[in-house]
Amino acid sequence: MKKQTINFELNGELVEVHTEPSGSLLHLLRGQLGLLGTKEGCGEGECGACTVLLDSQPVNACLIPAAKIEGKQVQTIESLSKGDTIHFLQESFVEKGAVQCGFCTPGMVMSAYALLKANQDPTPVEVKEAISGNLCRCSGYKQIEEAVLDAAEKIDQGSRED
Amino acid sequence: MSYIIASDLNQALQILRDSKGQARVIAGATDLFLQTLPAELVDLAGLYETTQLEETGGLLSIGSAVTHASAARSLLIRSQAAALAEACAMIGSPQVRNIGTIGGNVANAAPAADAAVALVALGAKAVITDIAGQTRVEAVEELYAGYNRSTIDSSSEIIGRLLFKSCAAGEGSAFMRFAPRRALALPLVNAAARVRVSGRRIEAVRLVAAPVKPAPTRLFETEALLQEVIPGPEIWPKVEEAAAEVEVRGSMLRCSEQYRRHLVGTLAGRVLKEAYQRACAAEGGET
Numbered sequence: 437m438k439k440q441t442i443n444f445e446l447n448g449e450l451v452e453v454h455t456e457p458s459g460s461l462l463h464l465l466r467g468q469l470g471l472l473g474t475k476e477g478c479g480e481g482e483c484g485a486c487t488v489l490l491d492s493q494p495v496n497a498c499l500i501p502a503a504k505i506e507g508k509q510v511q512t513i514e515s516l517s518k519g520d521t522i523h524f525l526q527e528s529f530v531e532k533g534a535v536q537c538g539f540c541t542p543g544m545v546m547s548a549y550a551l552l553k554a555n556q557d558p559t560p561v562e563v564k565e566a567i568s569g570n571l572c573r574c575s576g577y578k579q580i581e582e583a584v585l586d587a588a589e590k591i592d593q594g595s596r597e598d
Numbered sequence: 599m600s601y602i603i604a605s606d607l608n609q610a611l612q613i614l615r616d617s618k619g620q621a622r623v624i625a626g627a628t629d630l631f632l633q634t635l636p637a638e639l640v641d642l643a644g645l646y647e648t649t650q651l652e653e654t655g656g657l658l659s660i661g662s663a664v665t666h667a668s669a670a671r672s673l674l675i676r677s678q679a680a681a682l683a684e685a686c687a688m689i690g691s692p693q694v695r696n697i698g699t700i701g702g703n704v705a706n707a708a709p710a711a712d713a714a715v716a717l718v719a720l721g722a723k724a725v726i727t728d729i730a731g732q733t734r735v736e737a738v739e740e741l742y743a744g745y746n747r748s749t750i751d752s753s754s755e756i757i758g759r760l761l762f763k764s765c766a767a768g769e770g771s772a773f774m775r776f777a778p779r780r781a782l783a784l785p786l787v788n789a790a791a792r793v794r795v796s797g798r799r800i801e802a803v804r805l806v807a808a809p810v811k812p813a814p815t816r817l818f819e820t821e822a823l824l825q826e827v828i829p830g831p832e833i834w835p836k837v838e839e840a841a842a843e844v845e846v847r848g849s850m851l852r853c854s855e856q857y858r859r860h861l862v863g864t865l866a867g868r869v870l871k872e873a874y875q876r877a878c879a880a881e882g883g884e885t
Contacts, residue, residue, distance in 0.1 A: 437600070437637055440600070460631070480632050481628060481691075481693070482782055484693060487693055490696070493667070493696040494696060495693050495696050495697050496628075499627070499631050499632075499693075499697065501601060501624075501631060501639070501641075503639075504603070504641060547692065547693075565692070568691055569692045569693040569694065569782060571782070
């Protein structure tokens with residue numbers, strides 16, 4: 437397929453790319469735009485390692501044709517930290533030991549981030565549902581669940597909100 | 599050689615017409631994207647016409663590009679077509695449900711697609727428009743040409759929406775599936791039912807199970823056991839037994855034929871009972 441020009445908002449900035457329209461958003465992000473935080477696991481929508489937000493909703497970047505993002509907002513893991521300061525959700529992952537090999541972590545964090553944006557006081561069941569599309573082959577789900585609940589607690593105490 | 603995001607249905611049909619069979623319509627494309635994509639694509643996912651969800655005069659109209667996530671969240675679908683909301687909530691993963699569409703679930707023609715199974719139980723019909731401007735309305739179960747093959751030609755036809763009667767007073771529906779995990783797993787068997795009661799007597803019943811045939815399949819003989827019956831505890835084992843008589847195929851990857859028949863029986867009983875109880879609860883406006 438011939439390359440097409442696609443305009444979209446990436447992590448709050450308008451970008452224009454010239455790319456293969458039926459290539460995946462994942463390969464656009466990693467290959468062309470150099471954003472390596474989003475991981476490629478299975479490449480077929482089964483593992484969630486490539487989770488990014490498309491208009492605030494978590495999606496598998498490996499299943500999105502690049503042309504589909506025209507005019508939309510894409511948010512990747514890179515947008516969460518500010519300089520050397522990581523997001524309080526990421527802090528919770530560190531504090532609760534929710535990172536083992538780390539490969540699923542960016543996707544997990546993006547699914548959890550989308551949850552906390554929509555629901556600042558999730559129940560453990562809601563957390564499990566929110567990360568149900570993200571596989572952790574180290575099987576450290578319990579700590580991940582604790583980390584997300586811990587981050588929600590920080591919001592509840594009014595110390596953090598975005 | 600192009601990927602076009604259509605601005606409305608007419609434009610999408612015009613592009614199909616101009617491409618003379620080369621272009622194909624896509625919506626979420628979560629299944630198609632894993633195969634080789636056709637060179638010309640028309641994306642319907644964001645169209646106003648295909649993303650509406652509304653009820654008019656007791657008829658529910660669901661745009662073909664309504665995502666599984668939107669359908670599962672919709673209060674209208676949850677209250678008027680519980681089976682569909684339940685089915686949509688179990689498809690794939692949250693990420694897939696945010697992109698995958700109900701029309702795609704039908705057009706992809708997988709034999710046990712959860713939303714399609716619920717739609718057939720609800721009695722849904724697809725409104726299909728072709729490039730000649732002709733519109734036809736066909737029952738969802740009639741849209742299967744074989745395993746994973748739809749009768750819909752995506753180079754010349756578009757499912758605009760799906761239509762069915764909403765569940766009124768005295769009606770209930772339910773969907774259940776059995777899968778190895780609660781997320782990211784295809785079902786070994788799924789089943790859906792719609793029941794209408796009057797004074798606790800069953801007046802109408804639709805029971806669908808899959809995978810039985812290429813299309814979601816109604817189990818007419820099992821339905822007949824409940825027709826004009828006030829079900830007591832003795833009826834449900836008979837229902838399960840009758841449903842488990844259905845001929846199914848075993849699968850090397852998923853489960854044996856015997857196990858699948860057992861699951862069809864068990865799920866049929868449970869889903870009918872649930873739909874019946876909901877119908878009774880909804881009788882006379884009670885909830």
